[in-house]
Amino acid sequence: KRSSMAKILFRLHGVPDDEADDVRELLANHGIDFYETSAGNWGVSMPAIWLINEDQFEKARALLDTYQNERTHRMRAEYARLEREGKNKTFIDAVKQNPAHFLIHLALAALVIYLSIKLVLDLAG
Numbered sequence: 001k002r003s004s005m006a007k008i009l010f011r012l013h014g015v016p017d018d019e020a021d022d023v024r025e026l027l028a029n030h031g032i033d034f035y036e037t038s039a040g041n042w043g044v045s046m047p048a049i050w051l052i053n054e055d056q057f058e059k060a061r062a063l064l065d066t067y068q069n070e071r072t073h074r075m076r077a078e079y080a081r082l083e084r085e086g087k088n089k090t091f092i093d094a095v096k097q098n099p100a101h102f103l104i105h106l107a108l109a110a111l112v113i114y115l116s117i118k119l120v121l122d123l124a125g
Contacts, residue, residue: 007054009034010064012047019071023049026067032060 009027012020027034033052039045051057082088095102 005054006035006050006052007057008048009051009057009060010049012036012049013039020049022067022071023064026063027060030059030063032056032063034060 010023024034024036027049033056034049035052037045037048037050039047051060079088
């Protein structure tokens with residue numbers, strides 16, 4: 001007899017909120033029992049959706065695979081539509097939308113590069 005231990009189904013790290021919500025809704029609508037773990041206060045734990053009953057894994061995996069294929073096609077179609085209409089966001093658009101954010105990241109990157117080079121030169125000299 002198979003055990004009914006919890007089994008990870010879907011890692012949530014880097015997953016958009018709408019996709020995570022869709023997966024939760026998909027599982028709930030099909031009567032699949034699950035729980036969720038977060039990244040924790042320090043962000044070092046693994047955020048994921050776990051199946052309570054491992055016996056539901058094959059059904060859940062099939063549903064998830066179908067959903068992800070449909071989502072991929074939908075996202076590609078949306079990207080192509082935005083591209084045709086000239087509305088897809090470019091890097092320059094993102095910089096124009098939030099220049100302070102860009103400048104802070106640029107300054108931090110320059111600082112890291114400077115400190116790295118300085119460290120190497122100090123160690124060599």
